[in-house]
Amino acid sequence: MSRINGFVGRRNFLKLVGLSSLSIGTIIGCNSIISDREQITIPETNPNPNPVTANEAQRRLIAGNKRFINQNRQYPNQSQRRIQSVAREQYPIAAILGCADSRVPPEIIFDQGLGDLFVVRVAGNVASTEAIGSLEYSTANLGTELIVVLGHKRCGAVAKAMKNERISGNIGVVVDGIKPSLDQNQQRRDNFDDVDGNENDQQGTDEVDDNENDQQRIDDVDGNNNAEIANIRYQTEKIQKNSVVLDRLIRAGRLKIVSAFYDIDTGKVNFIEQNSGVRSQNEE
Numbered sequence: 001m002s003r004i005n006g007f008v009g010r011r012n013f014l015k016l017v018g019l020s021s022l023s024i025g026t027i028i029g030c031n032s033i034i035s036d037r038e039q040i041t042i043p044e045t046n047p048n049p050n051p052v053t054a055n056e057a058q059r060r061l062i063a064g065n066k067r068f069i070n071q072n073r074q075y076p077n078q079s080q081r082r083i084q085s086v087a088r089e090q091y092p093i094a095a096i097l098g099c100a101d102s103r104v105p106p107e108i109i110f111d112q113g114l115g116d117l118f119v120v121r122v123a124g125n126v127a128s129t130e131a132i133g134s135l136e137y138s139t140a141n142l143g144t145e146l147i148v149v150l151g152h153k154r155c156g157a158v159a160k161a162m163k164n165e166r167i168s169g170n171i172g173v174v175v176d177g178i179k180p181s182l183d184q185n186q187q188r189r190d191n192f193d194d195v196d197g198n199e200n201d202q203q204g205t206d207e208v209d210d211n212e213n214d215q216q217r218i219d220d221v222d223g224n225n226n227a228e229i230a231n232i233r234y235q236t237e238k239i240q241k242n243s244v245v246l247d248r249l250i251r252a253g254r255l256k257i258v259s260a261f262y263d264i265d266t267g268k269v270n271f272i273e274q275n276s277g278v279r280s281q282n283e284e
């Protein structure tokens with residue numbers, strides 16, 4: 001493949017992932033990912049000649065967010081020279097699946113510049129097929145080793161999904177992409193209540209403790225953000241479950257997917273631990 005790594009033609013991308021157009025359609029159209037797994041390959045090595053590890057990328061994002069919060073921004077990689085250096089190739093350090101909300105622009109809140117972040121934005125940070133395809137391009141083609149699913153406080157799309165009201169136009173597609181996360185969250189709360197009622201079950205009691213700790217950590221960020229955080233977790237899981245390419249990269253140790261919550265009151269990004277609560281960036 002050409003060193004010029006701007007958006008490659010569809011034919012080249014198909015060649016990269018080893019798929020025929022027929023099998024692409026099959027994957028997108030139904031649940032037959034498993035049957036097509038054998039045909040999907042990932043590049044043997046990271047296309048970036050100087051790969052940035054996921055941990056290093058996350059460290060840079062955390063540092064950039066601290067600069068943003070402290071009004072100590074560097075506005076890096078925005079010079080005329082940078083424009084030219086990334087004109088023919090790009091190796092972004094992280095891919096972000098974020099909400100389209102006007103108050104959550106990743107390059108600003110992480111204090112990054114041109115060519116640093118591969119940003120996919122859609123209301124409610126919904127992991128649509130198009131979004132997942134874009135993330136596959138960033139990781140498999142451009143060598144990004146970190147994906148951040150970035151939701152935020154007072155997300156209008158999540159609020160819309162919580163109201164069981166009639167929606168006109170295509171907003172309904174966005175809302176439909178969020179609703180399963182709310183159902184999942186309700187189910188989790190119901191399970192919590194069920195376990196809580198059985199004090200004689202030692203295993204159940206342990207589960208209560210875990211759930212309480214989990215819930216406590218979530219509430220620490222903001223007791224009113226459960227729906228947003230549930231949606232972030234759901235979209236993160238959806239990405240992992242619906243992409244063979246990303247799954248292969250993870251298994252090869254060349255990709256990490258993390259969840260993060262942006263507080264629009266403070267400007268702070270908190271990374272969310274897998275299967276537990278919210279971890280403050282200060283603990284890094």
Ligand SMILES: [Zn+2]
Nearest residue numbers: 099101155156
């Ligand atoms: Zn939002």
